[in-house]
Amino acid sequence: MGQLFTKIMAVIGILFLTFLVTVIGSILLLVTGQALVYWYVFSGAMVLFLALTISTYFDLFTSRIRWIGLGASLVIALAIIGIFEFNTYQTAQLETISDSEVDVSIYQPFNNNDRLATLEEESSLSLEQNLPVLDGSTALYPVYAAFAEAVYPEATYDLHSSAVRMTNTPTAFDSLLYGDVDIIFTPAPSEQQRQTAEEQNVEFELTPIGREAFVFFVNQEQNVQSLTLEQIQDIYAGEVTNWNEVSTANGRIRAFQRSEGSGSQTALQRLMGDRVLMEPPSEQLISGMGGILQETSDYRNHQNALGFSFRYYVTEMNKTDGIRLLEVNDIEPSKENIAAGTYPITADFYAITRQGEETEEVHQLIEWMIGSEGQELIEKTGYVPLVEGELEQ
Numbered sequence: 001m002g003q004l005f006t007k008i009m010a011v012i013g014i015l016f017l018t019f020l021v022t023v024i025g026s027i028l029l030l031v032t033g034q035a036l037v038y039w040y041v042f043s044g045a046m047v048l049f050l051a052l053t054i055s056t057y058f059d060l061f062t063s064r065i066r067w068i069g070l071g072a073s074l075v076i077a078l079a080i081i082g083i084f085e086f087n088t089y090q091t092a093q094l095e096t097i098s099d100s101e102v103d104v105s106i107y108q109p110f111n112n113n114d115r116l117a118t119l120e121e122e123s124s125l126s127l128e129q130n131l132p133v134l135d136g137s138t139a140l141y142p143v144y145a146a147f148a149e150a151v152y153p154e155a156t157y158d159l160h161s162s163a164v165r166m167t168n169t170p171t172a173f174d175s176l177l178y179g180d181v182d183i184i185f186t187p188a189p190s191e192q193q194r195q196t197a198e199e200q201n202v203e204f205e206l207t208p209i210g211r212e213a214f215v216f217f218v219n220q221e222q223n224v225q226s227l228t229l230e231q232i233q234d235i236y237a238g239e240v241t242n243w244n245e246v247s248t249a250n251g252r253i254r255a256f257q258r259s260e261g262s263g264s265q266t267a268l269q270r271l272m273g274d275r276v277l278m279e280p281p282s283e284q285l286i287s288g289m290g291g292i293l294q295e296t297s298d299y300r301n302h303q304n305a306l307g308f309s310f311r312y313y314v315t316e317m318n319k320t321d322g323i324r325l326l327e328v329n330d331i332e333p334s335k336e337n338i339a340a341g342t343y344p345i346t347a348d349f350y351a352i353t354r355q356g357e358e359t360e361e362v363h364q365l366i367e368w369m370i371g372s373e374g375q376e377l378i379e380k381t382g383y384v385p386l387v388e389g390e391l392e393q
Contacts, residue, residue, distance in 0.1 A: 136185030297322030
């Protein structure tokens with residue numbers, strides 16, 4: 001009798017261990033969403049398998065119960081393996097998407113679609129030769145593509161080698177620096193870009209042509225609604241690390257950043273002022289504008305993600321389900337608030353040239369951009385035009 005009791009207690013102990021490991025694994029799965037928890041659940045299934053094997057050896061249960069138990073443990077183990085593999089595949093897909101950009105080819109001039117803004121009347125400026133070569137940031141391509149469609153002769157303008165190109169902010173600055181293009185359309189250059197230009201004895205001429213809001217966003221499941229400028233600075237200085245320090249939410253803040261030289265990263269650096277911007281972990285450094293949206297909207301980041309970009313890109317070019325724009329100082333980043341100057345993080349965007357090297361056609365085009373027709377296209381595209389008083393200065 002004593003020997004049987006010992007055997008039974010051994011099996012009960014193994015079953016309790018199985019239950020404990022499975023419960024711990026399941027809780028970790030719900031709380032963290034990390035793939036490592038599958039190991040705990042898988043281990044639990046294996047312990048169950050071992051327990052039933054022992055029970056078979058000691059002939060503790062009927063044959064039917066043993067076979068059912070063994071089969072169930074194997075099904076659980078195989079299901080966990082399948083879930084783990086699916087999660088791995090899904091993660092790989094999400095990582096692939098996260099660095100992708102919007103398909104800008106749909107905004108190419110003379111592409112026979114209604115994506116580009118158009119003038120009510122034919123443009124007063126028409127350029128037929130010595131066309132200024134244009135390049136710029138992703139978010140501003142719809143603006144200068146609309147300029148080209150209004151002013152340039154009808155043709156196929158390849159994104160990479162024509163007079164109307166589209167790369168990104170850092171590449172556009174390099175192209176202008178080395179004289180490969182005539183005008184670029186970007187936010188203001190970073191300190192590093194200015195320094196590089198100075199080292200090359202190049203001076204940039206910045207002509208403001210419109211206004212845009214720099215925006216911050218969270219996952220739509222996050223209940224944070226507004227941050228102050230100081231709170232944003234505290235987060236990106238690394239001094240605030242949990243949402244409960246700035247809101248009623250809770251969870252470690254995962255504050256994404258962009259690569260050096262990108263327009264939005266430069267805007268963040270400018271926002272920090274004299275504050276030192278924290279060095280982001282590699283997994284929080286996103287290369288593409290589309291990537292920062294996808295990572296923030298990802299279900300795995302619903303409690304902690306914080307991202308940033310420019311309003312037009314987020315709301316028009318690359319609308320992404322699963323994010324919500326934050327108010328700053330309780331003010332919404334709407335076009336009306338940008339125009340009124342009440343939203344606190346607004347900035348001009350520019351037509352940038354190499355000072356003193358502009359051709360007559362470049363001067364004509366820039367003058368047209370800041371005139372009524374160019375400003376009409378900026379407003380119709382979805383940006384905020386310069387106010388009338390500034391145009392006259």
